[in-house]
Amino acid sequence: MHGEPGGVLGGLGPAATVHYLRRVVEMTDAERDQDHVELLVWQRGSVPDRTAFLRGEGESPEDALVAHVVDLERAGATFVAIPCNTAVVWVEQMRAAVDIEVLDTVDETVAEAIRLVPGLRRLGLLATDGTISAGTYARSAERAGVELVLPDDDVQREVMSVIYDGVKAGRPVPRERFDALVAHLKDKGAQGVALGCTELSVLHGEQGVDDPTVVDSIDSAARATVLRSGRPLRRS
């Protein structure tokens, strides 16, 4: 294991990377420093804004993302994890540029939902308008044979308000608002709910949500990282 680190496409954004790293450390069944996952984390904020580009503003991040994964491979990474939901839009371009495995955070999240919710056929998604319109979750769910359930338009506006006016603005979000979003998707037939947005992962962690049918994308990326590194998971 020594000297064969996993790579982390960090900085997208920087705080999300820190949250992901904390979850990797917490999820690893380690008694001492030497038991932990070895990682090469490139905290690179300079990649052009992904969401802005998907909205039709600004330059494409594609070249920078490909260069990022190539730099991780050159530095010695044996695989790459992406603690970001939006960058996954360019995962095939990244994969084409390197010989190492690039984990798809969206696929890992859908797979985790299937693992945690027996007989899962309908999966709800809480994410930004940008992630929904990028279609990564829809394609991943389709490949897995699962139907994706999206919030009604008025509830999607509430999702955006929780993310932008709440978490991103540093304002506390009452647990009830989060629970109402999950309940709405379950009312629409979702058996599990994926959190496909870093801000929702942070909120989910802070509020100590222990509903096993709520599946966190950053937790899924962290779990995949620990397993891919050959380390045991801590029993939660």
Place this chain on the structure above:
Amino acid sequence: MHGEPGGVLGGLGPAATVHYLRRVVEMTDAERDQDHVELLVWQRGSVPDRTAFLRGEGESPEDALVAHVVDLERAGATFVAIPCNTAVVWVEQMRAAVDIEVLDTVDETVAEAIRLVPGLRRLGLLATDGTISAGTYARSAERAGVELVLPDDDVQREVMSVIYDGVKAGRPVPRERFDALVAHLKDKGAQGVALGCTELSVLHGEQGVDDPTVVDSIDSAARATVLRSGRPLRRS
């Protein structure tokens, strides 16, 4: 700035590295991802236990620490920060092995104390028995012309209890216990107090201590990282 990342000697231990990274992100005056410090963080837990070696048990970490900093330089790091108080014992061996700057966390902490406490002549230290006996703080203070003030033996036992039975064991430590340690050193004539132990940094952050004469070593390393990267500090 792009493509010229600072390097981080991570994994000593892994949770301390996460805490340091969070502080770097928080301390950077950034409006967007692109404003953040670019860092290459090698989260490497496999370095032999530093404290055990200093106690006379187990193999020396020197070769592994030197290899770690050499790997960071090869991967493209333009300087190296060390979010750990103990590894600083080997900073000269690391510096001799690379052409890039290796920041000394202990020197940064003493310099930060001098900056924050006008006319500082006596600096208290809260740290493990191992860090105290390694002598890094004593040598750094002497070079800076500052006298180091250590707790009395019974209070040092209380410091070790706060670190090992409290923070490391995951048990809450009342604010009063922390404040009493600082007050003891001030009673002994210290005008400022350095926190030379990661567990005390975590406790200090959790408790929101706002005494500017209490100087946190991980915060000092994070601050030095932001400045060395040429980024502006957020006004706190």
